[in-house]
Each structure stands twice: as C-alpha cells, then as structure tokens.
Amino acid sequence: MLRKMINGLRGSVRLEVSGAFPERFLNLCAQNGMAFWDVEWLEATRLRLTLTRAGGRAAPELAGRVLCELSRVKTGGVPFFLARFRKRYALLVGLCLSLTAVLVLSRFILIIDVEGNETVPTAQILSELRRQGLRVGVYGPGLDERDLAHEALLQLPDLSWMAINLHGTRAQVLVREAVKKPPAEDGSVVGDVVAESGGIVSHMEVLSGEAVCQEGDTVAAGDVLISGSVKLPGPKYGGGVDLGWSQVRAAGRIYARTWRTLTAQVPLEAQVKQYTGSEETCWSLTFLGVRTVFSRNSGISFPEYDKISRAWTAALPSGRELPLTLKCETVREYVTVPAPIDRAAAQALLEERLELALRAALGDGEAVSTAFSAAERDGMLRVTLQAECREEIGRFVPAQGLPETAAQEPQPEV
Structure with a gap:
C-alpha cells in the first residue's frame, strides 16, 4: 500500500518494448539504477513494463542503444494528472479554489448537533448558544468551548451539565437535564380535606386528621371529609376531662362514585376553502444562516391563502446535512364558502373529544360507564x-381560623 502511494505521488509510465533482444533493455535499466516492475512478456520479441516518471524520460535513450522501439501504453499518478491542466487555466483555477475552499471551510462550524436533551427543546439550546457566539459559520479555532458551555449553562436552569466538542466542521453539544425535586408539603400549614365534587364515598384512607364521613355516605362539593381539628381525650381516670383540640394538616385519600356530564357542540354548516386558481411562487437560498430571496416581490397580495413550502437541503454522502438550503414557497389564494358537514363524522369527532376531556378531568380515576346522546338545535349539533x-374527590384546604371548640380551653370539673 505504501509503495502504491509513493508511485502515485511520483508518477508512473507503462511502456511496451519491441525488438530483437528486449531483455537487453531490462539489463540497461538495472545497470543505470532505474526502478521497474510489472514486467509482462507478450512475445519473444515484445514485453511490457512499468517505470517511474523519471525513468520514462530516460528510457528512449536506453532503448536506442539496444535497437528497441518504445511505445507508451498509459500513464498514472499525480504529476500526469496535474499536467492535464497546463493549458486549461479555468480548470486549474477551479482546482486551486476548490482546494482553498476545503482548507478554509474546514476551519468553520457548519453543523451543530445537540445530544442528551429530552424535555428541554433543542431550539432553546441552539438559541442560547447562538447568543453566546456558537452558530453556523463561526470560526472554530477562535472558540473557547469550556467558557462557552459554562456561560450557556448559567442561562439554562433546566440543564445541569453541558460540554462542547469540536470535530472539524461539526460542533457536538452534549447536555444533561437537571432532575427537579418534587414539591414538599408544608407541614406547618393546617387545614381540612374537603370534597372537590359530590358523590358517594366508596373507600377512605385517612393518614392524618379525623374522618368526618364514612364509606357509603353521600357528600356534596365543599363538605369536610377529613377534619384537621383532632380532639385529644383525657386520661382514663381523669374524671372525663378532655385535653382540648389539636390542629393538624389533614391528609388522606377519599374515593367516591361520581357522575359527570360533559357537552360539546359544532355548527351543522361549516366554511370550507375554495381555491381561485391564483398562485405566487417565491424561491430563496439560505447559506450559513443568511437568506437570499430571488423573487421580485416577496410580499403576498392575497387576503386569504395557503402556503406550501418545499425545502431541499444539501447533505454529505453519509447523510449529514450542510447549512445550504433551497426553499420554494407556493401561495394559493382561496375564498370560503358554506357547506354542510357530515353529521356522523362530526358526532364521532365530538364523542372522541369528550372522552379525551373526561380522561383528563379524572386523572388517576376511571370511568365505570359512559353514555352519549346527540341533538340538533339552532343550527348546532350538540353531543x-x-x-x-x-x-378521588378529596383536596386539601388550609384552615381560615380555629374553630370555637379548638379555641376553648378545657375547664376542670369542681
């Protein structure tokens, strides 16, 4: 492999030697220190061999000594490749510009990849990095990756760690998201657990406080389910005198059978689009974040329109995208006209939306049974x-003040 690379750099010539004694030509090449290889005998008086570019220039003189004729079969290597451009000045200039562009552009950042984020949007991270100086088209060696990552991390509280690695024209941004602590309940705030909605209590789990209702009781919204006022009984032989009341933070889970009614409606006649046939097309090219518009008029003269955008981004053979995008935007004018809706499809859509709303309202709860009804009234379809x-219907409500029984101090009996 190394020998092939050396021969490619210095160039090689494939020659065909014909004469009465072509082996004498090989002897002269060896005596003069000329390297040759790949000797191929075609006939007794004809052979082929490969010489270096310098050996190819001296070969005609040696062949004349032994009365042999030479003919060039092919050439290869860098010198012969560059020699093709001696009279093709435009191609030579293009080659020089291409090499210069490769050497220069390889020093600039063309791709920025963000890895490791799940909840923090990539656009938010890229926006902050751009504000700190890391953007497409910036000079890579002029960046301080450590300071840049530190400054960006201070502005992104949802991230706990960031590292920036430069790989040629690619900047790799590795992040780790911060783990948020769950909110802790303030035990110093006392209060009751009240019913958020009415229903029939089916199960109770009292963690602190005193239960006011029992399983099977019917409660209304706002009723106290677990009281934060706990009565402290006196000692067994204390003469029946209680120790008073203690205020605690009531806690627990109260499950109940509830009934919910949700309604949604949609007009029986909707406005639909009807295209007029008028269109406008706008072409633009974005390179390194700079957008160039080729259309004469980039404004839109239609009052109502749809915009269809198509973009083609240049990419490497590996599939990695480059900061070069050609975009075509087509604007189609339309007017709205009334049209009746499909009643069955509209009813199915409303029922699906109501089910989603019910699941969102229940949270961890479940729907035991559901029933839908539909009616048309005043041009509306109501489901x-x-x-x-x-x-679970219980929710904690802080106490507004101590009850009278809690404010009274126990009086010993006389």
Whole structure:
C-alpha cells in the first residue's frame, strides 16, 4: 500500500518494448539504477513494463542503444494528472479554489448537533448558544468551548451539565437535564380535606386528621371529609376531662362514585376553502444562516391563502446535512364558502373529544360507564356525555381560623 502511494505521488509510465533482444533493455535499466516492475512478456520479441516518471524520460535513450522501439501504453499518478491542466487555466483555477475552499471551510462550524436533551427543546439550546457566539459559520479555532458551555449553562436552569466538542466542521453539544425535586408539603400549614365534587364515598384512607364521613355516605362539593381539628381525650381516670383540640394538616385519600356530564357542540354548516386558481411562487437560498430571496416581490397580495413550502437541503454522502438550503414557497389564494358537514363524522369527532376531556378531568380515576346522546338545535349539533366514575374527590384546604371548640380551653370539673 505504501509503495502504491509513493508511485502515485511520483508518477508512473507503462511502456511496451519491441525488438530483437528486449531483455537487453531490462539489463540497461538495472545497470543505470532505474526502478521497474510489472514486467509482462507478450512475445519473444515484445514485453511490457512499468517505470517511474523519471525513468520514462530516460528510457528512449536506453532503448536506442539496444535497437528497441518504445511505445507508451498509459500513464498514472499525480504529476500526469496535474499536467492535464497546463493549458486549461479555468480548470486549474477551479482546482486551486476548490482546494482553498476545503482548507478554509474546514476551519468553520457548519453543523451543530445537540445530544442528551429530552424535555428541554433543542431550539432553546441552539438559541442560547447562538447568543453566546456558537452558530453556523463561526470560526472554530477562535472558540473557547469550556467558557462557552459554562456561560450557556448559567442561562439554562433546566440543564445541569453541558460540554462542547469540536470535530472539524461539526460542533457536538452534549447536555444533561437537571432532575427537579418534587414539591414538599408544608407541614406547618393546617387545614381540612374537603370534597372537590359530590358523590358517594366508596373507600377512605385517612393518614392524618379525623374522618368526618364514612364509606357509603353521600357528600356534596365543599363538605369536610377529613377534619384537621383532632380532639385529644383525657386520661382514663381523669374524671372525663378532655385535653382540648389539636390542629393538624389533614391528609388522606377519599374515593367516591361520581357522575359527570360533559357537552360539546359544532355548527351543522361549516366554511370550507375554495381555491381561485391564483398562485405566487417565491424561491430563496439560505447559506450559513443568511437568506437570499430571488423573487421580485416577496410580499403576498392575497387576503386569504395557503402556503406550501418545499425545502431541499444539501447533505454529505453519509447523510449529514450542510447549512445550504433551497426553499420554494407556493401561495394559493382561496375564498370560503358554506357547506354542510357530515353529521356522523362530526358526532364521532365530538364523542372522541369528550372522552379525551373526561380522561383528563379524572386523572388517576376511571370511568365505570359512559353514555352519549346527540341533538340538533339552532343550527348546532350538540353531543352530551354522561359518565359514572370512580375517582378521588378529596383536596386539601388550609384552615381560615380555629374553630370555637379548638379555641376553648378545657375547664376542670369542681
């Protein structure tokens, strides 16, 4: 492999030697220190061999000594390749510019990859990096990766770590997201657990406080389920005197059977688009973040229109995209006209939306049974969902003040 590279750099010539004694030509080449290889005998008086570029220039003189004739079969290597451009000045200039562009552009950042983020948007990270100086087209050796990552990390509190690695024209940004601590309940705030909605209590889990209701009781929204006022009984032989009341933060889970009614409606007649046939096309080229518009008029003269965008981004054979994008935007004018809707499709859509809204409202709860009803009134299609659910209805409410029983101090009996 190394020998092939050396021969390619210095050039090689494939010659055909014909004469009465072509082996004498080989002897002269060896005596004069000329390297040759790949000797191929075609006939007794004819052979082929490969010489270096310098040996090819001296070969005609040696062949004349032994009365042999030479003919060049082919040439190869860098010197012969460059020699093709001696009279092709435009190609020579293009080759020089291409080499210069490769050497110069390889020093600039053309691609920025962000890896490791899940919840923090990539656009937010790239925006902050651009503000700090890392963007497509910036001179790579002039960047301080450590300071840049540190400054960007201070502006992104949702990230806990960032590292920037430069690989030629590619900047690799590695990030780790911060793990947020779950909110802790303030134990110093006392209060009650009240019903967020009415229903029939089916299960109770009291963690602190005193239960006010029992399983099977019917409660209304706002009723106290677990009281934060706990009565402290006195000692067994204390004469029946209680120790008073203690205020705590009531906590627990109260599950109940509830009934929910959700309604959604849609007009029976909708406005649809009707295209007029008028179109405008705008071409633009974006290179290193700089956008150039080729259309004469980049404005849109239509009051109502649809925009269809198509973009072609240059990419390397490996599939990695380059900062060169050609974009075509087509604008189509339309007017709106009334048209009746498909009632069955509209009802199915509303039922699906109501089910999604019910699941979002229940959270960890579940719907035991559901029933839909549909009616048309005043040009509207109204769909109603009635559901029987099992859900947690308790929510904590801070106490506004101590109850009278808690404010009274126990009086010993006389």
